Amino acid sequence: MNLLQIMIEVIGWTAAAIILASYVLLSLGKLEPRGAAYQWMNVVGATGLVINSGYNGALPSAGLNIIWAAIGLFTLWNVRRISRADRC
Structure with a gap:
């Protein structure tokens, strides 16, 4: 396994852990479903899984x-748009 493959694996496992952590924290009531932390954890995690699954040729997962x-x-x-409208 070369360095690139190791990096891709680390990205994939880290991304999976981030998405799992976001779900656990949401389920425990520590995060709000429309909250920035939960949404960003999902965006970052999904992006990491796109990199990993795309590299490994798992196109349905990447999609x-x-x-x-x-x-x-x-x-x-x-959420940001609605928040700004409420301030006006």
């Missing part, structure tokens, strides 16, 4: 995680 990250980014944008 799913692209959508997963896009949902997180959309939610962050939407």
